[in-house]
Amino acid sequence: MSMLAEPTGVPAGYEAYGDDKHARVGFFTDTSVCIGCKACEVACKEWNLIPEDGLVWTGESYDNTSTLGANSWRHVAFIEQEKPLRVGADGELGIDRDGDGDALRWLMSSDVCKHCTHAACLDVCPTGSLFRTEYGTVVVQQDICNGCGYCVPACPFGVLDKRHIPSSPPESLNLVEGLGGKMDGRVWKCTLCYDRLKGGHEPACAKACPTKSIQFGPLDELRERADARLAKLDAEGWNGAQLYGRDPDDGVGGFGAFFLLLDEPEVYGLPPDPVVTTRDLPGLWASTAIAAASVAVGVAAAFFGGRK
Ligand code: SF4
Ligand code: SF4
DSSP: OOOOOOSSSSOTTTGGGGGGOOOOEEEEEEGGGOOOOOHHHHHHHHHHTOOOOOOOOOSSOSOOSOSOBTTBSSEEEEEEESSOSBBOTTSOBOTTOOTTOOOOEEEEEEEOOOOOSSOHHHHHOSSSOEEEOTTSOEEEOGGGOOOOOTHHHHOTTOOOEEOOSBOOOOGGGOOSTTGGGSBOOOEEOOOOSHHHHHTTOOOHHHHHOTTOOEEEEEHHHHHHHHHHHHHHHHHTTBTTOEEESOSTTSSSSOOSEEEEESSOGGGGTOOSSOOOTTTTHHHHHHHHHHHHHHHHHHHHHHHHHHTO
16 A cells, blocks of 8 residues: 655655656646637547547536546536626626626536645555656556555545446457456546656647647646736636635645636536545544554453453
8 A cells, every 4th residue: 555645745655756756747727718629538538549438418518528537537517607707896797798787608627637746546556556656647557456446435536437348458469268348447547648748748638728728837837827827817807716726735735737717616516625535544543553452451451350
């Protein structure tokens, strides 16, 4: 089992890379310029050879991906709101106000694994399949994932998911009888394109984004860029603009992939106050150890006391 979450601003395990450590990289997703084209979803699928999701018409939205999952490592949410895009300095409705005061806006946001500073998924993985890379990101090594699924409920964002379709290796590799028909059963999620990073390329989704809503780079630079962008939107009176996951005190020690949202996180299906789900484990183990020691002392006292 890997290291338990520690209350620092540095990802656990990252420092161990020493001289091989790269500057921590991540995403700043600026939803104010997302146009909902889903180019990121498609680029992610193409680069990572992710199978089809079995899309259906949800009937809830023009978004038929619905959620992140084993076969959707990027998900662009579409949210239709009866709210103005901007508000005046006095709180009055802004540029969307028409004659009768009605307003409508679309919120679009490309969600992804947050590559948390303190990632509970790492804490619970018994095989070391989930690991912290030299870029500070969180990756699943598929060849040693045993499909136990402990990480699935551990993630506070519901990112990790088991793949419930056959592995379908190419015919030529299908040497073991029946292998092609077996359920995959392993967990899959965004790797922040670890293979592309190693080759000196930016992640496929950021490369494909036509509006630069998905920005990739060193996390420190992205945070500065996000601060400047938020100040601009505030000055222009954008309604509800806020950063989500930018700061080390944002629940999981700050996200490696953080967002500029135009409403509260829960509107986008994101938890408003995420916590590292393994946060209380050290205390729980300590209590368990004390209780076990008390029982042992009690049994010993009864045994030796009874022999007098
Ligand atoms: S968002 Fe979930 S899967 Fe991604 S690093 Fe954080 S805990 Fe792990
Ligand atoms: S970084 Fe790569 S794996 Fe992650 S969502 Fe983007 S394209 Fe997919």
